Amino acid sequence: MKICLYANPAHARQWLQTFADRLTRDLSADVVILWSDDKPLPDHILQHLQTEKRRLHHGQRLESDPIDVDDLSVDSFDVSTEHSARVRLAFDLVLDLVGDGYEPVGNDVIKIVYDGNPGDRALIAAILQYGLPQIALVKTDGTVVATAHPSAELAVGLSGAMEQCFIRLCTLIRAYIANPHRTTHALITRQAEMPTARQMRVRLLKSRMRGALKSIYYKLFRAGHWRIGWRWLDEEGVVERQSLAGERWQVIRDPETHFYADPVPWIEDGRSYLFFEDLDEKTQKGVISVVAFGDDGHPGAAKVCLEEEYHLSYPFMISHEGETYMIPETSANRDVALYKAANFPFGWHRHATLLEGLEAADVTLTRHEQRWWIFCVTREGEGGYSDCLSLFYADDLLGPWQPHAQNPVLIDVSAARPAGNMLRDGDRLFRPVQDCARSYGAGLKLFEVTCLTPQAFEQKEVFSLAPDAHWPGRKLHTLNRAGNLEVIDGAILRPRMSFLRALCERWFAPQGSEPDALVRSLPNPDWHL
Incomplete structure (x- = not known):
């Protein structure tokens, strides 16, 4: 089985490597990552995640940690390269983590959405405004084929919440691959606004106050x-x-x-x-x-x-x-x-x-x-x-x-x-x-x-x-x-x-x-x- 992960290189995270390894180990899958255009997160969000890494997680490895694309032990190519153009028609499954409309072609193309919206920006905005979002796998014709509402009981901070979502996204995709005919829930669709730098500073201050009160x-x-x-x-x-x-x-x-x-x-x-x-x-x-x-x-x-x-x-x-x-x-x-x-x-x-x-x-x-x-x-x-x-x-x-x-x-x-x-x-x-x-x-x-x-x-x-x-x-x-x-x-x-x-x-x-x-x-x- 040939699987393509279509992802934003600016959002490359540890879970991509973990997930690719599990697909290779458990399904003998041939996993390839194709990169979209580089669209980084706002600087104040990146700084907030770095602060959490030091103060909340004390340097502990998380599945939401950023990873350099060159450190991934998975074949990866830019979507516009000649090589990717030659191989993209051969995919059995394409998992679109970007949602920019330029996903590769495959026998089964699935877009991952968080409260109805694709990409890490949507995930982060949803977590900060509503809590852990609904994760859904959606076909190109709009059919919802799998849904999940993950638990936040082990989530510490924004980075911990992202990790829990990525872990359950892996669970959901593996379950869908094993049996595509899953019982699903109605798609939740709601927009969340990315907080400003000032709002994130206030959020961090409140978090410290809650920690002191605890x-x-x-x-x-x-x-x-x-x-x-x-x-x-x-x-x-x-x-x-x-x-x-x-x-x-x-x-x-x-x-x-x-x-x-x-x-x-x-x-x-x-x-x-x-x-x-x-x-x-x-x-x-x-x-x-x-x-x-x-x-x-x-x-x-x-x-x-x-x-x-x-x-x-x-x-x-x-x-x-x-x-x-x-x-x-x-x-x-x-x-x-x-x-x-x-x-x-x-x-x-x-x-x-x-x-x-x-x-x-x-x-x-x-x-x-x-x-x-x-x-x-x-x-x-x-x-x-x-x-x-x-x-x-x-x-x-x-x-x-x-x-x-x-x-x-x-x-x-x-x-x-x-x-x-x-x-x-x-x-x-x-x-x-x-x-x-x-x-x-x-x-x-x-x-x-x-x-x-x-x-x-x-x-x-x-x-x-x-x-x-x-x-x-x-x-x-x-x-x-x-x-x-x-x-x-x-x-x-x-x-x-x-x-x-x-x-x-x-x-x-x-x-x-x-x-x-x-x-x-x-x-x-x-x-x-």
Whole structure:
């Protein structure tokens, strides 16, 4: 396969070399770069990027770093040279990164646009005005063949945001080459103005002020403190009401230096349990803990039930052929593992490895049309953790598992990452999803899966939720239910000083009605596989 990257030599960046190397390695592609006319960025933008390189990244290599065209180990030519004119008709795929109308001819010509506009100038302007833009691959006839909305969770500064876009652009192009018939979103088209030199100086000053305020904040507060809420329901819960209102949420008490997140309720032998991530903020390593609910409807003390040498979270629970299994997130070990309990709810041991050689987070299973399905977010390269939805399917729980033809089936920070168990309403299938567009775990959405086959995937949004007076806080990223026990989680401020902690707990106390009586947990088939 012969691939041409049509690029501006003034915008040559490290990602071009990285991408060309991957295409050559993975696809045995013959990659050529053809250069357009030299159109540099404004001097004040270049100076800003250089300042970020020193002060934010301390000289660390980024995919957005400029690179001298002579240092590229890829065949490259000026588009006007005689040699390029001879070879340009032979390209199987042309990727136009310029959009000046002089792209080479090829069997398949794709223009890359950011919020509908081509080139690095458009990318930078979009980032500075709106945040990370939609990336789209567009054919010469205007057909949109692939889209992505990358995550900014690892982006530091303008250069870091550019890097995240370039990394996900590589992911998107590779996915398109592997399967050109992708599910796409509508093209976003909006113009962004390049900031002036004065505006960039003001922006840099604000960035420094935010950095100083963050330093003060972390001296007063613990970083990202998550908590779990639970309640007994008579009937309708969050999904039916499309709201967090109703019976008042109760908070699982946590130690000062631990946070609790990713709650998964479970019913075993008529008794209700709650499994969750228990993270020690001193070590930043998670374990799986469990609380058992007593006959009075209240949770007991939290106890660790599973610990490994690496971080664990999101303890997905499943019953299969009379056995109870757990699939905790083991992305730090680059696999997806199935655990079985020797003495439920304790004594968990690794029973099987379902997938390996990948970073898969928030693994969620379901049965659909006689197949097992894994939904998870996967990470490629140095990109974010929350924007690439990948699917795998198998006839048997233990595999073999096959990747979906479109993996990642979705690159969208607002609609990819699982947020709890799948739900069924007759033949209809729904999935809670984290909305990480504003920040990681900022909100929650419910999507209906409208198409799920080994070759295709589609979903449509049903509703969205954000923290409110019923569940106050800064974030919301898990929703689960087992029988009449419903659980969520969210992040709040956690001051380091005890008297401030008490004030914060009162400030973030959930509002809602008190139930007439505690309801014993009963099976609810809508929340089961």
